[in-house]
Amino acid sequence: MEQVVFEDVLKARERIAGRLPVTPLDLSMELSDGQTQVYYKLECQQKLKSFKCRGALNKMTSLTPEQRAKGVMAISSGNHGAGVALAARLEGVDQVKVYVPLCTPKAKTDKIRWNGAEVVMAGEDYDKCHAIAMEALAREGMTYIDPCSDVEVIAGQGTIGLEILEQQPDIDTIVVPIGGGGIITGISVAAKHLKPGIRIIGVQTATCPAMAASLRDHTCYLEYPIGETVCDALVGGVGEIPYAMAESCIDQVLVVEESDIRAAAAFLLKQEKVVAECAGAVGVAAFRAYPELFQGHHTAIVITGGNLDAGLMTQLLTEA
Structure with missing residues (x-):
């Protein structure tokens, strides 16, 4: 099985440098307090409103x-x-x-x-x-071109990890949505090389927790049952490379409910003025559902995408 290494991420940055923007890392005034600082890595402001x-x-x-x-x-x-x-x-x-x-x-x-x-x-x-x-x-x-189990694709996503620690070296926790697992693998390879003690926490929707189940059962679920969800970008099975590297790359996987994800996307819209698709908002849902895990830490939450359907946006704001 191929593995992604730090040098792959560095090569990726050389290839895409100047062709894609460095996205902002913004401090959240709503989630931060005197001891806990929360930043949003706004990949929802990347070209095409997605890290992909x-x-x-x-x-x-x-x-x-x-x-x-x-x-x-x-x-x-x-x-x-x-x-x-x-x-x-x-x-x-x-x-x-x-x-x-x-x-x-x-x-x-x-x-x-x-x-x-x-x-x-x-x-x-x-x-x-x-x-x-x-x-x-x-x-x-x-x-x-595989979305999550390809060395070059994963390395390209890993450039996010380089940017986060360059923008704010005090970050000690990075929270990343998990679908097939490519982005969290790439970010972790970069971040753990630069800062070995950093925590990398993945988040999945309860309607399709494929990585959580794969790690629990010691089985790579390439396909996984999909329930009704607003997180279309996080469904299906996990990639072989992310699963093979998960033990060294992922410190914890949190599972959040659909209702919490919808509320998190609405919170980002109303309070933070950030347009995030629901799959991109799962890290905020996890922070709000498990606050004790983040107290006293400097956390970067990766908002992976901003392609929120207009009809769903109206629903979320109405519910909120």
């Missing part, structure tokens, strides 16, 4: 001419597909196909199409979409 373009661009720059000529394929709940489409446009890769589940928000499919990729909507959920897309990949022979 970091890994996608790093991967795209590493492709051989033969791989580019075949065209690229991605399977995504939305943000990874948009990141791949953007990276392909920046790198001049003409043929791009992105498979997404039928339930994917229009805000995300619009961004994929706007960047020139073909969108194929298939399957009721991510795992069903994945199965359909992999059959097509075998027939068409395109270059597959």
Whole structure:
């Protein structure tokens, strides 16, 4: 099994430097007090309002001419597909196909199409979409860009960890959403190299706690049952590389309820004036649900995406 190392993250930063912005690390006045400081790493302000373009661009720059000529394929709940489409446009890769589940928000499919990729909507959920897309990949022979179990993709996401500790060296805890596990793996590789004692805490929705279950059962669940959720970006199974590296990369996994996630997204909108999709707000939900874990610490919460559907935004504000 391949492993991601610190040098991979450094190479990723060299490749994407100047092409993607360094996102802000903002102190929260609402969650911080005299002894506890909380910062938001605002990946919801990254290009396409998601961190996914970091890994996608790093991967795209590493492709051989033969791989580019075949065209690229991605399977995504939305943000990874948009990141791949953007990276392909920046790198001049003409043929791009992105498979997404039928339930994917229009805000995300619009961004994929706007960047020139073909969108194929298939399957009721991510795992069903994945199965359909992999059959097509075998027939068409395109270059597959995995969202969470690819060294270059994970290393690209790891540049977030470099930025956090450069922006605020006092950070001792980083809270990261977990879907397939790529972003938390990359951030941890970078952060634990720079600051070995740092805590890396992952967060999952209770409707699809695939990583929590994988670690509990000592089994890599590549697919996992998906309940009703507003966290479309955090569903499905975990990646093989993130699972293999989890023992060294993840200190704790917290599971939060859908009601707490919705409340956290509304809190960010109303109190912090931060637009975060619900999957991007799970770290705030965890902080509010388990405050004792963060007291006295300097914590960075990664807000991974801001592609919040307009209809859901209205619902969240009404509920709040």
